[in-house]
Amino acid sequence: MKEENFYKKDGLRSDPRTFGDAAAEGLIGGIAAGIVMIIFLGIAAVLQGDTITSLIGHFRPSEDLPPITGIFSHLAVSAVYGAIFGVFVRMTNNWRHLPSLFLGIVYGVFLALGAQLFLLPTFDSPLQEIPALIFFTAHLIYGFVLGMIVK
Secondary structure, three states: OHHHHHHEEEEEEEEOOOHHHHHHHHHHHHHHHHHHHHHHHHHHHHHHHOOHHHHHHHHHOOOOOOHHHHHHHHHHHHHHHHHHHHHHHHOOOOOOOOOOOHHHHHHHHHHHHHHHHHHHHHHHOOEEEEEEHHHHHHHHHHHHHHHHOOO
16 A cells, blocks of 8 residues: 555544455565565575475474475465564554554564574474574565565
8 A cells, every 4th residue: 555545634644444454465465575585595595505395394384294385384474474564564554653664674573583582492493494694684584575565
């Protein structure tokens, strides 16, 4: 949604979208950002001498499942986090003065830190095998793309 579609009400920006619209926009943005993120991770893996199949395997919920399930799992998580971001942006549009791009990058940092410090160690995830700098950069990219899409 373009910036000019927001109107001023009592000196504040007002967002005419419903929360459902915002969640849907975030869901789509999350999938798109997840695709860009996995492309970055794939390039980084190849540059480090790893294979795409090995990388995708880190994302699968179980070693019993084929590696392709890793892509779908990653996109599902990306979509859910995107929907949450979309609703957050919608909730704050009336009073925040920070652009959604900035919020997206901060959100990416938050997701990376939350995953590295809590989620991955708690569940002994194979995603811990991805080098921390690459993992962090991938989440910055996710947040950047998400912030570009969700307004």
